[in-house]
Amino acid sequence: MTSPLELEEEAKEEIKHRGRAQSRRVAPASTVEKALLNGDVYRGRFAGNVPHGEGKYLWTDGCMYEGEWRRGKAAGKGKFSWPSGATFEGEFKSGRMEGIGTFTGPDGGTYRGSWVADRKHGFGRKSYPNGDFYEGSWRRNVQQGQGRYVWRNGNEYVGEWKNGVISGRGVLIWANGNRYDGHWENGVPKGSGVFTWPDGSCYVGMWGKDPRSLNGTFYPAATPAVVERRSSGAADKGFPRICIWDSDGEAGDITCDIIDALEASMLYRDGSTFGRRSAGDRRSPCCFTNGEVKKPGQTISKGHKNYSLMLNLQLGIRYSVGKLALTELRELRPVDFDPSEKFWTRFPTEGTKITPPHHTAEFRWKDYCPMVFRHLRKLFSVDAADYMLTICGSDALRELSSPGKSGSFFYLSQDDRFMIKTVKKSEVKVLIRMLPSYYKHVCCYENSLVTKFYGVHCVKPIGGPKVRFIVMGNFFCSEYRIHRRFDLKGSSYGRTTDKPEEEIDETTILKDLDLNFVFRLHKSWFRELLGQIDRDCEFLEAERIMDYSLLVGVHFRDDVSASKIGFSNSMCSPKYLRKISSCKGGGMAEICLSDFEHGLPGGRKPVMRLGVNMPAMAEQVSRRSDTESTPSSRGGFRTPSCTRKGEEYEVFLYFGIIDILQDYDICKKLEHAYKSLQVDPTSISAVDPKLYSKRFRDFIAKIFVEEE
Known part of the structure; x- marks a missing residue:
């Protein structure tokens, strides 16, 4: 029989055992370091396969985030720094700057206050490098509501703002003692207001943008010197120039824009600076259609x-x-x-x-x-x-x-x-x-x-x-109907159209995983294309641009080809004679000027250059989504719908590189960090410009091939 003392000892051991087990369940994961294929490095804590807790993410270009993570996204307190020297230190939420934080620019300007979705929003104070500062309410990165702006020369405005511009009721006090107290609209006094000089004299009345429209009463100060000037009125007081305030530029760029007093000869009226011409007399038209085609939009x-x-x-x-x-x-x-x-x-x-x-x-x-x-x-x-x-x-x-x-x-x-x-x-x-x-x-x-x-x-x-x-x-400004449109990035994560198969038509923009063609080009076109793609990508990479696309339009050259992919080609396309393979010398100037049995209306030949009216053979293949088993944007996997393979169609191609204004900013970096730890980093769009450029070029070399 177990004694009470033994029972007590067993109970203590059980409590200790349960405590150790509980500790094991709640103990935070240990710090580990994970190097990604693209050279980025994450060092910190994980929960499962995503960052959770304290951690540091280093990008190959020198950017860094160090702070708290929650389920793969920056959340909590942290610090983000750029190679330029700019930093943000404060609160993050779902991978964005949100909460209270301080941004310090490379020029020394600072903002400390409230942030929402990477934007100044709420109350905050911004100090500009030139010595100006603003403190007050912000909305989506611009001054909105009550605020105070102080210039380094001593001028000060206190009052209402709207869309980054002085608007509403407010007081502007000049360093020399002049003062305007009244209503503002779009940066200028408008409506009732009082202008007061340092000696106490004032003008009370209605204001407008044109000083000649002033309508009010001048009240001199109660001194003999001022009374003597009564007959001169307000005009002799020397109203300060009040211009439009522009807060659209960089930090501290709140300036007075003076509208140029240009001569009337500069006026462009009636749409006829160059003399009137009828709408049908336009020079060098490049776009028209054969037959009735409903235009998009x-x-x-x-x-x-x-x-x-x-x-x-x-x-x-x-x-x-x-x-x-x-x-x-x-x-x-x-x-x-x-x-x-x-x-x-x-x-x-x-x-x-x-x-x-x-x-x-x-x-x-x-x-x-x-x-x-x-x-x-x-x-x-x-x-x-x-x-x-x-x-x-x-x-x-x-x-x-x-x-x-x-x-x-x-x-x-x-x-x-x-x-x-x-x-x-x-x-x-x-x-x-x-x-x-x-x-x-x-x-x-x-x-x-x-x-x-x-x-x-x-x-x-x-x-x-x-x-x-x-x-x-417009890359798709064409004499011919565009039957298929593709937006291609070279990535696969989420790169499918959101439309079901039955709703896809010739205006639908398809994506990488929807692509079911390989385009065969004559060797001269093929070499010129790859060479130019290399040069363009090198330029974009040097400018730190990513997330661009190759927009591709396909025109099927005869009714049979068009009908096979589900379109009725109502346009009278000229018959393409396949003489390309017999061209000597491989020069592009020799190609295609004689490759049409019939020209366009009026006997004209279609203009041909790289990316415009380019002849090619489109070989139908399996969709990438079918062969790669990639999840669709709606969940699950796309059901293969293309069973024909190996069929070839004579086509015209139209293409160019679009969306070249996205640099690799903080949003893209944090998006990259989050997705890289979820899926293969090479499959997502938000990657470093150097990797993006290489992946994009490799993809182009797979979908455009040299004709044998």
């Missing part, structure tokens, strides 16, 4: 939600291009590429000496690096008059049915030559930053496949948000 007519925006950008482009055309084309200078080379112009409804009257609300227009883009349009053989007539003529633009994944909207000119895309401020910064290298690259390589940029602009309606956009060439 919805025409922006009156009543459309973006009708006013369309009119504003048409008016702005007409003004910018027309004004430049009146000046002599000169050589580019380094200052033309400067990021500060941007010009605001005011477009009031009633018009000015340099802007015409219009039927929309007042707006402001910004033009970035105009002289550089004038040279680019000339380099790309875009006539200024055609450019304005196509985009800004009587024809309305068309809006594609839905925004892209990035949230951008796309607009097309009626002849499909030009595409207009709304972009984020960060994308504009990337383009302006890389503009010198981009200009040099496209000058050196006339067959470059990177997107052709024709202009960067911004529209700011009064009381509305800024809309930034770029004007580009």
